[in-house]
Amino acid sequence: xxxxxxxxxxxxxxxxxxxxxxxxxxxxxxxxxxxxxxxxxxxxxxxxxxxxxxxxxxxxxxxxxxxxxxxxxxxxxxxxxxxxxxxxxxxxxxxxxxxxxxxxxxxxxxxxxxxxxxxxxxxxxxxxxxxxxxxxxxxxxxxxxxxxxxxxxxxxxxxxxxxxxxxxxxxxxxxxxxxxxxxxxxxxxxxxxxxxxxxxxxxxxxxxxxxxxxxxxxxxxxxxxxxxxxxxxxxxxxxxxxxxxxxx
Amino acid sequence: xxxxxxxxxxxxxxxxxxxxxxxxxxxxxxxxxxxxxxxxxxxxxxxxxxxxxxxxxxxxxxxxxxxxxxxxxxxxxxxxxxxxxxxxxxxxxxxxxxxxxxxxxxxxxxxxxxxxxxxxxxxxxxxxxxxxxxxxxxxxxxxxxxxxxxxxxxxxxxxxxxxxxxxxxxxxxxxxxxxxxxxxxxxxxxxxxxxxxxxxxxxxxxxxxxxxxxxxxxxxxxxxxxxxxxxxxxxxxxxxxxxxxxxxxxxxxxxxxxxxxxxxxxxxxxxxxxxxxxxxxxxxxxxxxxxxxxxxxxxxxxxxxxxxxxxxxxxxxxxxxxxxxxxxxxxxxxxxxxxxxxxxxxxxxxxxxxxxxxxxxxxxxxxxxxxxxxxxxxxxxxxxxxxxxxxxxxxxxxxxxxxxxxxxxxxxxxxxxxxxxxxxxxxxxxxxxxxxxxxxxxxxxxxxxxxxxxxxxxxxxxxxxxxxxxxxxxxxxxxxxxxxxxxxxxxxxxxxxxxxxxxxxxxxxxxxxxxxxxxxxxxxxxxxxxxxxxxxxxxxxxxxxxxxxxxxxxxxxxxxxxxxxxxxxxxxxxxxxxxxxxxxx
Numbered sequence: 001x002x003x004x005x006x007x008x009x010x011x012x013x014x015x016x017x018x019x020x021x022x023x024x025x026x027x028x029x030x031x032x033x034x035x036x037x038x039x040x041x042x043x044x045x046x047x048x049x050x051x052x053x054x055x056x057x058x059x060x061x062x063x064x065x066x067x068x069x070x071x072x073x074x075x076x077x078x079x080x081x082x083x084x085x086x087x088x089x090x091x092x093x094x095x096x097x098x099x100x101x102x103x104x105x106x107x108x109x110x111x112x113x114x115x116x117x118x119x120x121x122x123x124x125x126x127x128x129x130x131x132x133x134x135x136x137x138x139x140x141x142x143x144x145x146x147x148x149x150x151x152x153x154x155x156x157x158x159x160x161x162x163x164x165x166x167x168x169x170x171x172x173x174x175x176x177x178x179x180x181x182x183x184x185x186x187x188x189x190x191x192x193x194x195x196x197x198x199x200x201x202x203x204x205x206x207x208x209x210x211x212x213x214x215x216x217x218x219x220x221x222x223x224x225x226x227x228x229x230x231x232x233x234x235x236x237x238x239x240x241x242x243x244x245x246x247x248x
Numbered sequence: 249x250x251x252x253x254x255x256x257x258x259x260x261x262x263x264x265x266x267x268x269x270x271x272x273x274x275x276x277x278x279x280x281x282x283x284x285x286x287x288x289x290x291x292x293x294x295x296x297x298x299x300x301x302x303x304x305x306x307x308x309x310x311x312x313x314x315x316x317x318x319x320x321x322x323x324x325x326x327x328x329x330x331x332x333x334x335x336x337x338x339x340x341x342x343x344x345x346x347x348x349x350x351x352x353x354x355x356x357x358x359x360x361x362x363x364x365x366x367x368x369x370x371x372x373x374x375x376x377x378x379x380x381x382x383x384x385x386x387x388x389x390x391x392x393x394x395x396x397x398x399x400x401x402x403x404x405x406x407x408x409x410x411x412x413x414x415x416x417x418x419x420x421x422x423x424x425x426x427x428x429x430x431x432x433x434x435x436x437x438x439x440x441x442x443x444x445x446x447x448x449x450x451x452x453x454x455x456x457x458x459x460x461x462x463x464x465x466x467x468x469x470x471x472x473x474x475x476x477x478x479x480x481x482x483x484x485x486x487x488x489x490x491x492x493x494x495x496x497x498x499x500x501x502x503x504x505x506x507x508x509x510x511x512x513x514x515x516x517x518x519x520x521x522x523x524x525x526x527x528x529x530x531x532x533x534x535x536x537x538x539x540x541x542x543x544x545x546x547x548x549x550x551x552x553x554x555x556x557x558x559x560x561x562x563x564x565x566x567x568x569x570x571x572x573x574x575x576x577x578x579x580x581x582x583x584x585x586x587x588x589x590x591x592x593x594x595x596x597x598x599x600x601x602x603x604x605x606x607x608x609x610x611x612x613x614x615x616x617x618x619x620x621x622x623x624x625x626x627x628x629x630x631x632x633x634x635x636x637x638x639x640x641x642x643x644x645x646x647x648x649x650x651x652x653x654x655x656x657x658x659x660x661x662x663x664x665x666x667x668x669x670x671x672x673x674x675x676x677x678x679x680x681x682x683x684x685x686x687x688x689x690x691x692x693x694x695x696x697x698x699x700x701x702x703x704x705x706x707x708x709x710x711x712x713x714x715x716x717x718x719x720x721x722x723x724x725x726x727x728x729x730x731x732x733x734x735x736x737x738x739x740x741x742x743x744x745x746x747x748x749x750x751x752x753x754x755x756x757x758x759x760x761x762x763x764x765x766x767x768x769x770x771x772x773x774x775x776x777x778x779x780x781x782x783x784x785x786x787x788x789x790x791x792x793x794x795x796x797x798x799x800x801x802x803x804x805x806x807x808x809x810x811x812x813x814x815x816x817x818x819x820x821x822x823x824x825x826x827x828x829x830x831x832x833x
Contacts, residue, residue, distance in 0.1 A: 094675075110693055116685050116689060130714055
């Protein structure tokens, strides 16, 4: 599990310091703090960013919105973001609203509010609302990462690192090469959200990352994954083998 | 209907070289002579009622409008008709053409009529006249003689006279004096029954006849007779002719005195003729004048009518205009009343708003000012305490300062939001909100206050409740209510937030405290829906009422409701109802 990388765009140092303090305490990694539009773009493209916190007004100009607008035009480049604002000016909001998905946080805010806002932004961005706050689920799944809520913080796991997933009732055991942990999500949801060409069901409650398969021993109904993980292969789910390019 | 055949005769023994006008009168068709013919035609018309053209043709025929007669008789001829009607039509045409002097065409038309025609002798008579006009006296006589037989049978005197005259004159022209004499005599002999112009003329004719042959004695007797008879008729022309004839005769006899008398009489008659003509002319003129007058009157009447019409029209339009103005007036009056009502309502609202604004100012000037002032004095105290290095006191003061600052800040915040709500500038965006998290976030800010009063806080809101509201307004509401709850709680009190499910679409959030509570009157006052802020009670702790007013409006805007249950000294329950987020599966 990795920390979430946060880019802060904020021109008041006092406020960015406060933000950094709160986020660091909650295990977020601050990738950088930009104080103007140009720096923000530079930092955004140079680093791997998961979430951006944007102050609407930079030097008295609504450059924060301009930034959101510019990253929104580029397909697949955009990331979840939260607007920070102290003004409830209707005009600004009407403009900011166009940069969907749109979440904002009124200043002043406390620790809980910023954490909540970040979670909301992630939920809205990946269109999986009411996840982190509910008792049934704690993971949002994007194309590349699982965003998992751990206590007050968010963590991420690269989907490419996953070897296989084992489902036990409402929980899923995620096994990567390095670690093993439990997330809360139903099997149907996770199998719907994961790329079906990449993750295949090999058993009633097992989903395997095809890229990690090292060997399939049909005689023993066994799949051997990277790191010598052995998985059972059930007859019902053997169909996926037909689609594989088998090296003889 | 007469034709004058004026013959100028210069007598050989007329040594005085006087010109004697000897008119010979020939009769084409007497005006009254054809009465029975007219009756016959009327009969014919009645039998041919449907034949409109024939009717018109005969009408114009008797009216002597020859052109119209020609037109309608031709129309009648063009339609399919029986022979008798045809012959009548041809007769009309022949007669009309003769009258118009188109003798050849007339002769052709008469030629169309065959002998079966009942009044064929009239045709003969007409043809005879045509020949006479062309001076073909021999042929004329043949036709006249043909007609004579029939006319004699009919025994119409005037017709007989006419035919005798005509034949006589023709013979005269042919110089067959014996025959002429017999006819003219017959004519004269027939006449005396009634003295008419024709009688006079007959006498003149026979006199002329004798005079021509120098049979002066006989001539003179007839001239005299004509002269005498002429006294009984009104025709001045004839009178003058007879007198003039007498004058010439006397002159020729050498009796100049008498001749002069006759001349004079003739002159007089000429004058009276002229007079009569003048009278006629005057009468004619008068008639014309009268007609013109009438025409003028008609015109005047027309103009008057026109004027009346225009007057009536203008009256009508004026009435319509008035009606329109009236309705317009009524409408405008109604509109005015409506406007006045609206204005009154607006005025009341404005008054209310103005009062609110005044109250706002009083809040700003009093509460905010006192808060900031308290902070100021507290700060000076703080620096004084810093010099004495009394750290415990310092800490206490700092806490107090921050409390005051927090209070002032929340008051300011409320004021701002309230103002924005009133001016409709507040951004409002409903979304799905996790109620539990929000309450936690609100509570986070009040932790020091809760700790200060040793109040137990409990958030037992279900973690599965998502409500669909505007986040910031919800926060304002919760902040205010929690602030109130803390304010009105005793030390070691308890404040709890919990939910209740009464409606599947709504979620009830209850904020309960076991503080000082309030009376029913206060609750009623608080819940009264008014733009005005609740009147400040005497107690300092009651506050401005701005917070709750703001809460009410925010809740309303979020489609929620607010209810208060309270008992004095037992505590208060604030019951908020918000719509739940609709789960789409």
